[in-house]
Amino acid sequence: MTTTDETLPLGLYEHLKSASLMSRTIPEGAQWQEEILEKDDYNIPELLTQFFATQLAPALESLKTPADQVELINRMMELLPQDAEEQNDSLLTDDDSNVIQMRELALTDAKTTRPDIPLSDVALMTNTSKDLNLNTEIQKELESADRVDLLCSFLKMSGVNSLSEQLKAIKNRGIPFRIITTTYMGATDRKAIDRLVEEYGAEVKISYQGDSTRLHAKAWLFHRNTGMSTGYVGSSNLSSAALTDGLEWNVRISNPITPGLIRQFEGLFESYWKSGDFTLYTASDQEKQELDTALAKADITGRKSKGLEYDIDSSLLDVHPFPHQVRMLEEMQNARSKGRHRNLAVAATGTGKTVFSALDYKRLCEQYGKKLKLLFIAHRKEILDQARRTFGDVMLKGNFGELLTGGKKPEYNEAVFATVQTLSGAALESYAPDYFDVIIMDECHHIKAASWDKVFNYFEPREFIGLTATPEREDGVNIADKYFDGYVATSIRLWDALEDHLLVPFQYFGIADGTDLRRINVRSGKYDENALENLYTKDEAERRLRIIVEELREKVDNPLRMKALGFCVSVKHAEYMAQKFNEVGIPADFLVGTDSAERRAEVMKNLADETHELTTIFTVDLFNEGVDIPSVDTLLMLRPTKSLTLFLQQLGRGLRRAPLKSVLTVLDFVGHQNKNFMIHSKYRAFARQGTLTEQDVKNPELPAGCHFHLDELTQKQVIKKIRESLRMNQNALIDTAKSYLEDMRRNSTDLDIRPTVIDFINRYGLGLPQIYGRNSKMTLPGITKPVATTWTSLQAASELYPDLVVPFQDNVAVETNKRVKALTHVHDTFRINAYLELLNTDILEQDMTDEQRRHAWMLLFSIWPKAKWDGSSEKFSLNEGLATLRKNRGMLQELESVWNFNAGTDTTSTLPLFEGEGIPLRTHALYSREELFAGLGGQEENFKVPGGVVNGVVPFDPTNTTALLVTLEKSEKHFSPATMYKDYAISTDEFAWDSQSATTPESPTGQLFQHHEERGRRIVLFARQHRENRLGPEPYMCLGTVKYISHEGSKPMHIRWSLDRPMPASMFQIAKIAS
Structure with a gap:
């Protein structure tokens, strides 16, 4: 950048700090905002390269001859560091002072047709009269490609015809040609796909899930073994109009210029190709029929359904699990491998709980090598009918199983689908407790009810699977704790379901509604409901109503055609909102728990009916769980809640897919909160890493199609609470721990039993990072040197356990305490048992096996990565290190507590990396840098340490x-x-x-x-x-x-x-x- 007197404009830059930049004039009062890049930031080489290129180009232009330019480049090349293995073979050669460009390496004199755009260039193509023609360029690209990949929404006969000669040529040359497409909107011509497969040898994969996949991309990749790969990304489908004269925009990318984009293209295409979302099409007669049916079903014009003379029995097509279901199946199998045979699976409504259970049952049958006796239990016959169909699809049997209901009794009793009401009566004892091999209980959050509990405790199957969307009941009972030993074998996260397109995407708006909640009492984390009711129906009701209606008109396309649920604070509030909506011309009704079943059914039917004028049902808790109207496309959250569970339950009422429904709109009306109300808690639903941060609120990482926005006032309130929760100051944490320990001691008859760190974080809803993720230090009574925050140091600070203070008088113990967090990831029982044996016995190095010795160094390097005490220049021996660790019993008990907690919630299955070689590492286990170094024997070569890895x-x-x-x-x-x-x-x-x-x-x-x-x-x-x-x-x-x-x-x-x-x-x- 050359120096100039011109003032730089205000705005965004990405320039590196340089003398020339800092000499430029900037507007009065302005200043540069700097960002110091981390020393190991992967972007630094790219940024420096870009900077140097801006300086190099004008320098080369200033030289008189190509020979001078080549000489300059070669002088700079000589300065570049070379790997010890390599020679500097990158210097340019010149011929008679000319710069030579090598164009082709061929066995004959015949020249391959080249695209008009240079292979090392990028371009925007628009099909205008002055522009290159996309169709012609693709024809030329095909002639020199070594592999071709095409991602395209629609494939038309006209497009295939326009490239027919080139497609024949690549087939004759044996060039691989892969195509990914979809049945979306029914726009593809089946004949075009047939020709591509049968005549031109293309491999074609199709997504038949046109309602969820919605592939809009149009992109070509022409791979060349020379490294000169090119691609096109834009708007043109494979049709003659799109390739020749349509108003289309396409960007040409090039590996020499945009290697990152080419790699991204290659990676994404390969991922799509390998995924189960796309099915290989070989143009068999059956596949042609299936494709015709799918295209006709998706055709928005209705033309493709004309003349369709056949229908396909979809029940006899293989059911493949979605990616999240593959994970759930793995985790369920892992739970069984650890001896757990009563397992709970948690998955939101609409995410395929029943499909998962059917796939799990099929896997069990395959594992045992026979058809296992099955009992599927639910509380409604409609659920059983749907479950039978699903199991039939998975087991490839159209009429699978038998019903056991009030009016039906099974004959064969091999696969029984029973209502809990019938089964808990006389029918129960007609089966021996161990008659069924596999029992699946749907909606098992009802298990506390007498009929469910009776069935649960009567049977003794090989495998029991509970399915639920809501393990936390509204009465406070958590069925995982009460019936499944606190263990959830597997669960589907909201993000997984959205990314797998099982649910519709959502648009969430947090809106300040002007109400002042600061004077309303908060008890046990909840607002006083009577005071809220008065506020929302009397004091500030009219002003709040105006804001609600205005926001609806602004954010919903047509409020008179929406299908909405409104969640209110009380029955009176629900009645009030329904009345006011009707008064402003938005047809509404309300439902409460005391309504008759007939009234509920009638009102819900009206909302589900697209032709009925009813737009909104206001309720209190009726729709929190178990009741679904898939057509609901708008949610009005009209009451404050801090409960993440309740928030997700309410959100789930609108995420079900339905015809013509593309998105869920959520309007959450937020008042000015009492300082004691944890407004931020529910937003953990949007936190990818479990712990809510400011970034999750300001710029959350959401699945495609989703949107999250808090208005300025609401965002400020939420961020303030996040900051308060993340930085619970050291004194507050110490006071909280001391208060907790005093309470536990008062209520305990055995003073020798001490609460664990897991007891503490469970009591206060904390996470391990809130204990161990702190960089702050704390002081202990009688100890001059500050110590790191751990459970041991928190207990010592309480002054209730003097024995825990004593070890901190030793500097080595202080250093050891600082590194406790380096071992909080240990989760597999194999490693935990090995570590505990080393710590709880006096075994010496000379008596250890290779595996024990490596485990010992894994443990020691985790605490002391350089194998030295603080301030020492000499490395300690293995025996010295273990002896020092064994002295600190408080720290060892703390680690054992964390490790056992991790093992109890672990859903992975680890296997030995190598059998019988004394290498302690296991596949799918988590290891720190220090652990993997020692586990692979790094210290055995001249006593190296992991510091440089x-x-x-x-x-x-x-x-x-x-x-x-x-x-x-x-x-x-x-x-x-x-x-x-x-x-x-x-x-x-x-x-x-x-x-x-x-x-x-x-x-x-x-x-x-x-x-x-x-x-x-x-x-x-x-x-x-x-x-x-x-x-x-x-x-x-x-x-x-x-x-x-x-x-x-x-x-x-x-x-x-x-x-x-x-x-x-x-x-x-x-x-x-x-x-």
């Missing part, structure tokens, strides 16, 4: 392994296409990975990757989402050994690995780049 490639010769350490999200602060798509999961058993930037295929490291199997080297993949979480460095998941499949490129090599054990579905959801 970073992301990348780490060899461990003592165990003949090489570890690949991957952080999936490279930049914590900014979205960066250049780094975002370097490493990602293609499928659960395939992973795309970039080598280090200097690695070439010919280098020793590149050769090792390609030939590791024949050389006997094991490659082990470790992955994590972020570099850090609230407890410090995020641990890696051990994904196990991988095998080389293929690679592309050089410096870096883009390598595809095959995983020997598929990654868990939960990690795949994180590691994939397509949701």
